[in-house]
Amino acid sequence: MRLTIFLLILCVFEYAVSVDHTKFKTCEQSSFCRRCRNVKPNNSKFALLPGTLNIYADSVTAELQHKINKHVFTLKIEALEQDNTFRLLVDEKTPLKSRYRVTDALKSAPKPGSIKVQEGDAEFTITSGANKAVVISDPFRIDFYQNDVLTVSVNAKGLMTFEHLRTKPAANDAADEITDYGAWEEKFNAHHDSKPYGPEAVALDFSFPEADVLFGIPEHADTFALKSTAGTDPYRLYNTDVFEYILDSKMALYGSVPVLYGHGTQRTAAVYWQNAAETWVDIDTAEKNVVSSIVNFVSGSRKTDAPAAHFMSESGIIDVFVLLGPSPLDTFKQYTSLTGTAPLPQMWTIAYHQSRWNYNNELDVAYVSRKFDEYDIPMDTMWMDIEHTDGKRYFTWDQYKFPNPLGMIKNLTAVGRHLVVIVDPHVKRDNHYFFHHDCTERGYYVKTRDGNDYEGWCWPGAASYTDFFNPEARAYYASQYLPANYKATTTDVMIWNDMNEPSVFNGPEVTMSKDVIHYGNWEHRDVHNLYGHMHALSTFEGLMGRDPNQRPFILTRSHFAGTQRYALIWTGDNMADWGHLQHSIKMCLTEAVAGFSFCGADVGGFFGNPNAELFERWYQTGAFLPFFRGHAHLETKRREPWVYGEKTRLIVREALRKRYSYLPLWYTMFYEHEVTGEPIMRPLLTHYPKDKEAFAIDNEFLLQDRLLVRPVIEQGVKKVNVYFPAIDDKSNGDVWYNIDTLKRFTNVGYESIPVESDTIPVFQRGGTIIPKKERIRRASTLMKNDPYTLVICLNREGKAEGTLYVDDEKSFDYRNGIHNYIKFNFENNKLDVNPIGKLKYKTPAWIERIVIAGLERVPKSATLIIDGVSQELEVLPHGEAIAIRKPGTSVQQIYNIRLNY
Template sequence: MAEVSQPVISVVPDDECKEKFKKSEHVAFYRRQMQGPNMQHQALLDTMVLTEKGARFELLEQVTKTRLLLSVSPSKNETVRILVDELQPIKARYRVPDVITEEPQCEQLRLETQTEDSVTLSWCAGRHQVRVWRSPFRVEVLCENEVMVTFNSKGKLWFETLQHPPRATSHSSELQEDDASLLWKETFKQFVDIKANGPSSIGADLCLHGFNHVYGLPEHADSLKLKDTRDGEPYRLYNLDVFAYELHSRFGLYGSVPLLVAHKPNKTLGVFWLNASETFVNVHYSPSDHQDDQTPPVKRRRVQPQSDVHWLSESGVIDCLVLLGPSPQKLFTQYAQLTGYQALPPLFALGYHQCRWNYNDEADVKAVDAGFDRHNIPYDVIWLDIEHTDGKRYFTWDPVHFPEPASLQRHLHKKKRKLVVISDPHIKVDPDWSLYCEARDGGHFVKDRKGQIYLGSCWPGESAYLDFSSPAARAWYSRCFALDKYKGSTPSLYVWNDMNEPSVFNGPEQTMSKDSVHYGGWEHRELHNLYGFYQHMATVDGLITRSGGSERPFVLSRSFFAGSQRLGAIWTGDNVASWEYLKISIPMLLSLSVAGIAFCGADVGGFVQDPEPELLVRWYQAAALQPFFRGHSANVTKRREPWLFGEEVTAAIRTVIQQRYCLLPYWYTLFHQAHTSGLPPLRPLWVEFPQEQSIFTVDNQYMIGGALLACPVTESGVQEVQVLLPGSAEIWYDVHSGKAYKGGRTLSLPVTLETVPVFQRGGSVVCRSVGSGSCTAEFKKLPLSVTVALNSQGVADGELYLDDGHSFSYRDRKAFCLRRFNMQSGRLVCRPASDEGTFDCDSVIQSVSILGVKSKPSTVIVHVSGTKDTSAAFEYTETCCRLTVSNLNLKVAQAWEIKIR
């Protein structure tokens, strides 16, 4: 089979490329719902049934007399599930499986009041209520007697019931071309989509009362706060391979998380729309003041702000979960309880990754590896793209360029480094290739609507696509990673899932036809956005099984859905080496973080085009302060290893990578928090300062955990940046100089090429490694320094999490160490932060720096449990009020305290 020629990569998508993709006007179900007229539903209150799982009602559409079934289910974690399905469907409609990790534990609803027009039900000792109105039908969710959310506020509930196909003509297998049958197929360019169940779209609107800031709905190359869509396209959730994507766009990209988060000063709530088919979301903000030019100013009435959110999906059921918060932290936990907590990555995955499409051969890989050592730049992982395979056959190696892959991995492993290889979902159609034959004979490929293997074009040429929605196909694929099956692999080989939207070069919108058929007879349209999620799941299972269940996997995926956070990492796809793409990467990563995808990053330097040296440095500086840190570039770009741009650039990049490695104890602790509480490491400012309305739209700077504020430089040639320091009662310390600044102000900070604006928040404690090394394994052995930043009350608090960094022993044997540092009244105390956890930990604290000490102490006393007090050597810097206590050698796992007198 001939290989497909590689597409020419241009820097900016041309008009022809843009025309590959639909706008909302090209989508029939979107047009039907938006052009109306609206369906008119009425709740039949006398059909109410109260059960242990909530309440059920029948709904009647008054024109067609169609009956639907409404279920309202509150849960103990303060979420409410609103589910609408057909009362008597001709067959089951698709409900998204595998995303919700376990069904929420339901609360018993109690009948409060019932009238002819409404029914009010309560739970949580009456603190929360739902009120179902008869006509016009709507559901209100109340907290403390205040309406927070109204479902069907504007009467846009839409539900097209499944139908039997129209009669086919005797002369053709195609459907008749009458008005009714036109709804059963849709044409876009040369592609015809035959709809086996006819029109089956759904939609609903929700009013979020009192909110005029909403976030989430990744992935889009747009601002953190979602824009009002009245002036253009809706937000689209439809996973697509969009090369060099357009900026400031609501167009759907590689992944989809249908979670919307609303925030106001005293409340945060979320709306999770559990649907994997093509989905559009319209957001309309109502102003806080009613400005009617015809009304005299004195008579203008105050109108409560609100956000109206309209969801429209092609198929499935309405499965809508309202997360009631009320705090950002509580909401993140509620969402994680539904869809899973962020996987705790192996420590090496938080280091620096070096990637290119493609490193030429084994000698090239070894030369790049040696280059990092020669230039004293730490890194942990080197990556291989598609050219490492034998003719784009995944699970193989090019026999000329990579003849000894196991030897290459062992070479890296001796230096405690890893290799990552790519594994895409398309399989080269090659009857002489055993892996293709196994998948074919096992029935593991997606079928077309005629029952044959679905064929499309991708990197190998003609390809078949694995049906990862099938448990049997996932199990088969997982076994492909076994060491005896994947020849040339070793335990230090990890995996990258790319092109898994899925990308089909000759398909509609460069993806799979919606009328292709998956496991269980479900059409691709039902589960399109789940495809990459399922490949990610199968790959993760394969690596875990490969290790006998003992080792944590690392798998990067380009495509994702809600729940992907429990599998591993994602990145923002094929970006461009420009200042605009660097700048947009920050709100993109913040949007992902708010929607639960915490282990995220963007290709450092831009995937295509050649970055100027200044841009490359600034990108490294930004990415070193973000969760997933990988340099990556296309095969048409110039090589850009960090030492190829002159010593000044090399030195600047070396510095920020080394600083990243020194900060790994803090990053690892943040990922422990994400793994246990759902709190993302990367946070918009409003998450930490929820009352401060002036920062609700800030997306050029962010918090790393609760302690560090980062403001990467994202513009060329600047000599000064404006840094917003939130909280008028806060103190912020420059991490480089130690200088203190009052919060509640915008700071003008002079910058050079070496400047990376980062501030530590007063009241926090941050742990760093001291010294240098070549990779995470070496940094893990280094002693630690503790930086205590005092707030205005002289208090600070923080945690440090440690485990072996690679296994599941932290989970299975509670082999971890979680320590708490607390300082008040001049005493810094180190104690266990949890009753759980025992870990034989040799890590020691070498030094402690305390910022905000008003005067030089006379003595510093160290008390270690079970020993006599000793005096410690210290240094006091008056200019920045910093006290440094050195030569401590205090064991992290031991109880101790430092007293300042």
């Protein structure tokens, strides 16, 4: 036993020192990637078979044939009922066995819309509204147009691959065109992949003729704008546990979201490649060649130098959604209309979380909670990592360190705080552990090829892995969250799912072998990128079963398209250095446009010990990211906010208080995200699509269209350059106001902003009204009925508008209309306040102050009018603005306020 533990610790230690690239494949070491990448362009081997076209009211089908091996495939194209979206499916006509189709990523089955089809000699055209798909027979290609503008072209480079299932050929059988040495079995390091079904890769290229920049396909520690992969490995999508991941890298990380966007000054489009197998994506940024551009212009030919992507997956089918925009927001919404949005979280979950691996015991938890109060620093949630369990047995507690967890939980909730505990998917192989015993007896584990329970190594030592694709296993796992089963927790305790890529310390590439078997007789290679998604789904089902009217809170590391419906994410095991701070913005921006608005990074860095300056700047950045959690590795020094001394403590305290003051805005944005599908955190190109300078900027970001955030993420600087974008191609821009001073900025371009150690450069856009709460308490739960402040920043026309959303901050009653959603509009020196829908949630909260910036002159007074009754209000100077004191209106009232001159 001691030797086993020693070997496990040695394995983990060696792995954790730094990224060992020899543990992870390159494209050249991956047989299917190597084969797909070696396909020569402009020589497509696929063509439509004449006479096979079938036209229906909502779709067309036809047969495709590989021109060399004569294998036949089915093609189906649908125009969806939702705006400007097509779906393309290709599968084998008569496969030796069924190929895997992803069924769990979409929120529901998309509804096809009506179409019209016009047949030609060598092509046919599918029309849906202002959109059309022109399908060319030979070589096979599909051109998608929006308003007669070519927007996306499929297989324009002729890189399509579809390796049909086949029996293994005899040795040296020249009749089989696939001769790659890794096609039928593959070895990597000491691991063997049996590949019982042989080569089965699928690949397709997509060109974006209107695009200047491509972005998407998280998760990578790279820039927001995707880089060319010429001369390098492609971007890899293969959920993998990577300690201390390196930056500016295309290597795979914890999540895989295969949606890619192409954006240009005139339009945006996207493709969602729905495949859960290992996937590589080549990016051609298509640096414009002057000579070829002139030739194309003169000849009137299609643009051949368009930015393009080549998706290559190991197995499955071709299942692609083509999203035609035309604006960035349109495209983002089209994607989330397919995969869903995050449900509105509870208020406390968007406040501050305090975590480390691990808080030692109950006394330690009580001490940390008490110190936050002692230093008047707000904090809502304490987190428990794996050491809280009894020997890494999940759903248990260490009885020596945590003898009274219910008492500990009660002490936290008594002061308005919450607890989150970790539950990972690896199960300790211990016959005395109830969960392992039950999974063994009932057959709930992932299996080896010979039908035995798969066994790997993770934190508990020898472990097996729950097969979350099995509905019975998923239901059993979910039932463990019931109060009758998880007796040492309450329904207010929420969950952290980690290591669910899945992480297997002694497995190939630190994960599960591809030839193990899941429910339904699917190989792991078919579903790998979905495993963490199904884990999060199972946890969500468990928390819903535990308390159907309380919104679950689940943090997951592994994720796929659609996981946002169940859980939020973070950027994983980052480092305490400036580069990782900078990449927390780049990575969360990319996740946000891929459906994951609720994203954050371990504040301070998971590995290493940040110095005071980095610690301060990371808290200032985290205060404006959607998920805000401080977390640290087991071997780091303690780093609660008071550890660094008074100066740092006060700077961190101010950053936290700023976060809490904006919680009404955050809550409103999360509600609007669920309703509209629009991301909360946004790249500048979202609202400034014609400003090319803004396309690749990823050191600043927007929160909706209300705040522009450019944190200080460089060491030792006394000023930062903030880019204020142009709203059109004539260099006109918005008015911006510094949120601390309300100083106006009216120019377009880079502005040098002086910064002190306590400065967070954040700017409110002119034309917006933002709700705040400025009475900061120890936890957000205690601020529920506190009054609001409205900050009105006027645009050049003297106008502004905004919204405020209010409900009970906990239950699903809001979905039954029990909420208040309020619209503010300022125009002609008058503020009008009206509900959107009915005001059904009763609250004592009221408006205690209104700040207005951008007025040309100071009014003498203001008049409040409610139901025809007038009341005079006092107006006072407020820096470069004015403040209306104590209007005293309820958030359930309809009223207006007029400025008097």
